[in-house]
Amino acid sequence: MKFNKTMMACSILMIGLIAAGCKKEKYISRDTSYLKPPPPDTTAPPVVDPTLITFDNADKADGWQTVGTPAIATTGQKEGAGYLKNTIASGSDFMQFIKDLSTPLDTKLTGNNGQFKFWWYVSDVSLLKADGSIEITSSGKSDDHESAWDVAPLIPTLKNGWNEIALNFSKAIKTNDGGADYSAINHFRIFFFTASKDHGDLVTGVDDLVFRAAPAPPPVVFDNADKADGWQTVGTPTIATTGQKEGTGYLKNTIANGSDFMQFIKDVTPPVNSSFSAADGRFTFWWYVSDVSLLKADGSIEITSSGKSDDHESAWDVAPLIPTLKNGWNQITLDFDKSIKTGDGGADYTAINHFRIFFFTQTKDHGDLVTGVDDLKFISK
Known part of the structure; x- marks a missing residue:
C-alpha cells in the first residue's frame, strides 16, 4: 500500500512536470495592425505674400550708415539673424539709419499699389520729438527722386518696443522730380530726434525692410x-x-x-x-x-x-x-x-x-x- 501511494505521488509529479514543459511560451506579437498612425498635421503653412520683395534684412552691417559705427544686435530681432541697433544717449538728440544698395531694386510695384514696410524699435516713445522723415529714393541719395513720409504723424500710433511701419506709396511726399522710381530703389533713410538732449538712453533699431503690394484697407x-x-x-x-x-x-x-x-x-x-x-x-x-x-x-x-x-x-x-x-x-x-x-x-x-x-x-x-x-x-x- 505504501508502495502504491509512492508510485501514485510520483505519477502525479511526472504529469505536472510534463504539463509545465508543454505550456506555451508567450511572445510579444509582431502584428502592429492595432497601432494607430499619428494624426495628420493640419497646421497651415504660413501664407507667403507673392508680392514681397526684400530691400534689406538688417542681418549684416554692410552698406549701412548710422551715428557712429553700425552694429548688428543678434538677440531680440524681428526677423533673421539680427537687426541694426543704436542708442541716442543723454546729451544727444539725433539718430539716423541709412542703407545704400549697389544694385537698384525693382519693387515690381506702382505708385498706386505699393507699400514700404519695416520694423522700427523705440524703447521709450515718449522721448521722441514730432519731427523726422522716412525716405526711399532711386538716386542713391536723399532729396533727389525721393518718396518720403513724415515721422510726426506716426508717433501717436507707436508703442514702446517694436513697431511695424507700413507706408503706402500713394501717400508719399514726392520731390518735384516726380519722386522715387519704384523700379530702381537704391537708398533708404530714417532720421528722428528726441524732444531734448536731457533724457535717458533711447534704444532704437530697424529690421526686415521690405516692399509689398499694399493690403486693401477696410471698407x-x-x-x-x-x-x-x-x-x-x-x-x-x-x-x-x-x-x-x-x-x-x-x-x-x-x-x-x-x-x-x-x-x-x-x-x-x-x-x-x-x-x-x-x-x-x-x-x-x-x-x-x-x-x-x-x-x-x-x-x-x-x-x-x-x-x-x-x-x-x-x-x-x-x-x-x-x-x-x-x-x-x-x-x-x-x-x-x-x-x-x-x-x-x-x-x-x-x-x-x-x-x-x-x-x-x-x-x-x-x-x-x-x-x-x-x-x-x-x-x-
Missing part, C-alpha cells in the same frame, strides 16, 4: 440699410427683412404701373469720412432691379458733402450702367476719379453726408418694377 460703411431712419423715397420708406444682401434688411420700393420714377435718399449725421482720396476711393452698394428691361437710360447716383444734391456733389450717370445690369441684385462700384463733379470741386470725401439715386422706367405702362438698395460703403481701388 467704411455709409449705411447698411437695416433701418428706415434718415431715408427718403417715393412714399414711406420700408425695410424688407428677407432677400437682403447684408445685415437684417434692405430699403425696398416699387414703381407701380402708372408711375415712372423712383429715388432713394439718405442723409447722415455726423458726416462719414470715407478715408479715401479721389485717386484711390470707390463708392459701392447693392441695387435691386426686378426687370432691367423696364429701365430708361436716365438717372443719377450722387454723394455730396453739403447735405443736399447739386452742391459739392460727385455723381455718376445711371445710363452707362444699364447694359451691365441683370435682373435681381447688382453690385454697383463707382470710382471717385470717374465721377461728374459740380463746379465747386465736387464732394469732400472726408465728410460725406448725403446720398441719392434716382431712375426711371421707359413708360408709365409696365408691370410692377421692384427696386431696392443695400450695403452702401466706401472701399479702395
Whole structure:
C-alpha cells in the first residue's frame, strides 16, 4: 500500500512536470495592425505674400550708415539673424539709419499699389520729438527722386518696443522730380530726434525692410440699410427683412404701373469720412432691379458733402450702367476719379453726408418694377 501511494505521488509529479514543459511560451506579437498612425498635421503653412520683395534684412552691417559705427544686435530681432541697433544717449538728440544698395531694386510695384514696410524699435516713445522723415529714393541719395513720409504723424500710433511701419506709396511726399522710381530703389533713410538732449538712453533699431503690394484697407460703411431712419423715397420708406444682401434688411420700393420714377435718399449725421482720396476711393452698394428691361437710360447716383444734391456733389450717370445690369441684385462700384463733379470741386470725401439715386422706367405702362438698395460703403481701388 505504501508502495502504491509512492508510485501514485510520483505519477502525479511526472504529469505536472510534463504539463509545465508543454505550456506555451508567450511572445510579444509582431502584428502592429492595432497601432494607430499619428494624426495628420493640419497646421497651415504660413501664407507667403507673392508680392514681397526684400530691400534689406538688417542681418549684416554692410552698406549701412548710422551715428557712429553700425552694429548688428543678434538677440531680440524681428526677423533673421539680427537687426541694426543704436542708442541716442543723454546729451544727444539725433539718430539716423541709412542703407545704400549697389544694385537698384525693382519693387515690381506702382505708385498706386505699393507699400514700404519695416520694423522700427523705440524703447521709450515718449522721448521722441514730432519731427523726422522716412525716405526711399532711386538716386542713391536723399532729396533727389525721393518718396518720403513724415515721422510726426506716426508717433501717436507707436508703442514702446517694436513697431511695424507700413507706408503706402500713394501717400508719399514726392520731390518735384516726380519722386522715387519704384523700379530702381537704391537708398533708404530714417532720421528722428528726441524732444531734448536731457533724457535717458533711447534704444532704437530697424529690421526686415521690405516692399509689398499694399493690403486693401477696410471698407467704411455709409449705411447698411437695416433701418428706415434718415431715408427718403417715393412714399414711406420700408425695410424688407428677407432677400437682403447684408445685415437684417434692405430699403425696398416699387414703381407701380402708372408711375415712372423712383429715388432713394439718405442723409447722415455726423458726416462719414470715407478715408479715401479721389485717386484711390470707390463708392459701392447693392441695387435691386426686378426687370432691367423696364429701365430708361436716365438717372443719377450722387454723394455730396453739403447735405443736399447739386452742391459739392460727385455723381455718376445711371445710363452707362444699364447694359451691365441683370435682373435681381447688382453690385454697383463707382470710382471717385470717374465721377461728374459740380463746379465747386465736387464732394469732400472726408465728410460725406448725403446720398441719392434716382431712375426711371421707359413708360408709365409696365408691370410692377421692384427696386431696392443695400450695403452702401466706401472701399479702395
